[in-house]
Amino acid sequence: MKIPKLQIGNITADIPIVQGGMGVRVSLSSLASAVAKEGGIGTISSIGLGDIEAAKQAYERISREALEREIRKAKRASNGNIAVNFMGVLSNVNDLIKTAIREGIKMIVYGAGLPVKLPGLIEDRSINLVPMVSSARVAEFILRTWNKRYERIPDAIILEGPLAGGHLGFSEEQLDQPEKYSLDNLLPEILETIKPYEDRYGKKIPVIAAGGIFDGKDIARMLTLGASGVQIATRFVCTVECDVSQEFKQSYLDAKEEDIVIIKSPVGMPGRAIQNKFLDDLEIKGKLKIKCPYRCLTACKVSEARYCIAQALINSYFGDVDHGLIFCGQNAYRIDRIVTVKELISDLLAELEAA
Numbered sequence: 001m002k003i004p005k006l007q008i009g010n011i012t013a014d015i016p017i018v019q020g021g022m023g024v025r026v027s028l029s030s031l032a033s034a035v036a037k038e039g040g041i042g043t044i045s046s047i048g049l050g051d052i053e054a055a056k057q058a059y060e061r062i063s064r065e066a067l068e069r070e071i072r073k074a075k076r077a078s079n080g081n082i083a084v085n086f087m088g089v090l091s092n093v094n095d096l097i098k099t100a101i102r103e104g105i106k107m108i109v110y111g112a113g114l115p116v117k118l119p120g121l122i123e124d125r126s127i128n129l130v131p132m133v134s135s136a137r138v139a140e141f142i143l144r145t146w147n148k149r150y151e152r153i154p155d156a157i158i159l160e161g162p163l164a165g166g167h168l169g170f171s172e173e174q175l176d177q178p179e180k181y182s183l184d185n186l187l188p189e190i191l192e193t194i195k196p197y198e199d200r201y202g203k204k205i206p207v208i209a210a211g212g213i214f215d216g217k218d219i220a221r222m223l224t225l226g227a228s229g230v231q232i233a234t235r236f237v238c239t240v241e242c243d244v245s246q247e248f249k250q251s252y253l254d255a256k257e258e259d260i261v262i263i264k265s266p267v268g269m270p271g272r273a274i275q276n277k278f279l280d281d282l283e284i285k286g287k288l289k290i291k292c293p294y295r296c297l298t299a300c301k302v303s304e305a306r307y308c309i310a311q312a313l314i315n316s317y318f319g320d321v322d323h324g325l326i327f328c329g330q331n332a333y334r335i336d337r338i339v340t341v342k343e344l345i346s347d348l349l350a351e352l353e354a355a
């Protein structure tokens, strides 16, 4: 298959691969710039950044300054396409979005929450707005609302299926029916849903398929089904350039299929992670001690939460995986080595061409 470019609004990527944003601190400037250099779109995750002690006193300012630093570093390292990922459940999400725009970011990816008011926050129409959804129903809601309120449609939509990593936009019952909610089934539905809006606005809304994309054959299948590109996260964890600790990467290499589990997150959504000592301890104790200096999540009820997810993810970032949560996609167990981003992308493209 010929490798198509990926056009999102005024952004052109030479290859149809977006590296998915990964919090906390898994995809920062090092990974995102390496992907951008190879012609893909590299995504910085905006959550949980900055000095932890300092953030206890001034969470919003410390987060903002740390995001500024990551964006500047990524831009110094590559003049390719850099996006930033935001989660709607963050208490400071609007401040972070404004920061990214001030720093010249041209693609805003918004997941874990409905971006109903996003176009109102960003008046500059040269900035590409890309919601992440898990169903045609949610895509339709966003399209209808933006059309009515702002006379605007998204510049692309990321469709994240049930095999993805991190928080998932599916109920546990839906996750028990992976076939019914597979990307192969969801993709045609969403393409159908966006069609009337594409016709009305006279422009294409590229759909980017995400969740469980492992090799070039998977990419080819998604492109054949009508996706304009794919978003891949899990495979980028086991790269030299990925920003997270070696211990985190090693957990992927050691994981077996049966170690990959669905957890309940204090964010209020299910998530996918590797069963480890941290999750074993949580099962035994039922609840871990929480100190919450940040109030980072709007949806987190501190008195009811079983653990602090920000702390658990930061522990893993630093390498203390026994006290940390390790998010991963369903296919993490298939990864058997650490490679450079260049090697990974050239393998994916060779497989795509051969498919």
Ligand SMILES: Cc1cc2nc3c(=O)[nH]c(=O)nc-3n(C[C@H](O)[C@H](O)[C@H](O)COP(=O)(O)O)c2cc1C
Residues within 6 Å of the ligand: 019, 020, 021, 022, 023, 024, 026, 045, 047, 085, 086, 087, 110, 111, 112, 132, 160, 163, 164, 165, 166, 167, 210, 211, 212, 213, 231, 232, 233, 234, 235, 326, 327, 328, 329, 330, 331
């Ligand atoms: C370690 C990890 C952390 C993630 N964190 C986020 C996040 O903070 N925000 C988000 O929107 N998606 C997050 N995701 C989802 C990815 O961006 C991506 O859409 C998804 O994992 C794609 O599936 P794949 O991992 O099978 O390639 C995360 C995924 C992983 C593996």
